[in-house]
Amino acid sequence: METKNTDASASEPTTEPKIATQPVIDTQSEPETNSNESAPKEQAQQQSSTPWGIIITLFLLLILAFASVAGGYYLYQQLQAQQAESAKLTQQLQAALVEPNQRIASLEQQQGRFATSVENAMAQSLEQQTQLEERVSIIAQRNPNHWRAEEAKYLVRLAGQKLWLEKDPSTATSLLKAADERIKSMRDPSLMPLRKALSKDIAAVASVKNTDISGTVLTLDAIIDNLDKLPLNRAETHFSSEEVADTQMTESLDDWQSNLAKSWQALIDDFVIVRKRTTDAAPLLEPDQQWYLVENTKNKLLQAQLALYRQDQVNYRNSIKLARKWIFQYFDLKDQQTTDTLATLDALETLKIQSTSIDRFAASNMLNQLVTYGNLMTEEAQ
Structure with a gap:
């Protein structure tokens, strides 16, 4: 077809322009029809492929949206759980702080009470110190006879300890005489009743016979120590x-x-x-019987010492008699130590324990009055 168009255009270049141009138009219109026919095919292909892409895209978007919703819900649940746990911990912390707060409050109250008591004690001590200073100033203004009265009171108290605790009437008598000398040195005629009471106490204590308790106890100790050395009887x-x-x-x-x-x-x-x-x-004693004999004799002598301290005359004599009986019966009477021990026990058995009947010195109340008030109170004032 192109050859035909070229031949026609060569033979009639000017007289038939329309004919020369017509084939060109036809030749150009033919491919357009082909292009128009292929376009719907491409559009159909494009239209057929487009819905699947959209569906896949929408499906992916739905998956992403669902995943984002699920993640958000999970995060929301975790946040709610954390908030609940934090609230629970807060409640536990508050409950745990209740007792310490109460203890702190009670300690603060105790501290307040202690501070108040300390203040009260300090106030009382200051008051007592003031009273003591006033009393010391009053005592300092007294005459020297007050000190003599205090000394006489101390001597009478010491005499009581010697008489009732140490069972030493001779020393108690000496202390009472020393107290009477202190009262005599005061040269106060109004104190004659006090001196009369002291003389009565001195006579009563001097009448008590002195039992040498310490010496007797030492003698019994010597017998107990030498008891193992005494020979026993032999058949x-x-x-x-x-x-x-x-x-x-x-x-x-x-x-x-x-x-x-x-x-x-x-x-x-x-x-x-x-x-x-x-x-x-005479029967022989077995070794174990000899040991029991010696120990029982020692025990009786120890009981005698205890009765001597308690001033129990009956138990003292009974213990001495029983110990002497065992020594006389089971020990060798031909031995000099045995005979000396029996003689000593005979002498101790005759010892008389005399307890004093004095319960209180008559001069004690008068001395208390003299030290407290500076003079003796009359019977009407008493």
Whole structure:
């Protein structure tokens, strides 16, 4: 077709322009129709492929939206759980802080009360100190006789301790006499009733016989220490002299028969011995019985010491008697230590324990009055 168009255009270049141009138009319109036919096909193909992409895209978007919603809901749940846990912890913390707060409050109250009590105690101590200073100033203004009265009161108190606690009436008498000398040095005629009471106390204490308790206890201690050294009785057999004479042989030949009989009798006696005792044999003690004997005797002497301290005359004498009886019965009476021990126990048994009947000194109340008020109170004032 292109060759035909070229030939026509060469033969008629000017007279038929329209004919020359017509094939060109046809030749150009033919491919347009082809392009118009192929375009719907491409559009159909494009239209057929577009819905699947959109569906896939929408599906992906839905998945993403669902995932984002699920993640948001999970985060919301976690946030709610954390808020609930934090609220629970807050409540537990508040509950745990209740007791410490209460204790702190109680401690603050106690501290307040303690501070108040300390202040009160300080105020009382200051008041007592003021009173003491006033009393000291009053005492300092007194005459020297007050100090003599204080000294006499101390001496009388010390005499009471010697008499009732240490059982020493002689020292108590000396202390009462020293107190009377202090009152006498005051040269106050109004104190004659006090001196009279002191003289009465001195006479009463001097009448108490002095029992040497300390010396007696030491003597009993010496006996207890030497008790292990005392020898015990031993069984000694005493035979008659006739039996001994019968076993002796003579030197005379005329007595050969009797000598033979005595020899035969001596030979028999080596196998069987029968002897006659002229005295009773004391039984021997076994070692354990000897130990019990010594320990029981010591125990009785210790009981005597205890009764001596308690001024129990009956138990003291009973203990001494029983200890002496055991020593006399089971120990060797021929030994000098045993006889000395028995003599000492005989002397201790005669000891008389005298307890004082004085409960209180008559001068004690008057001395208290003299020290407190500076003079003796009359009977009407009492």
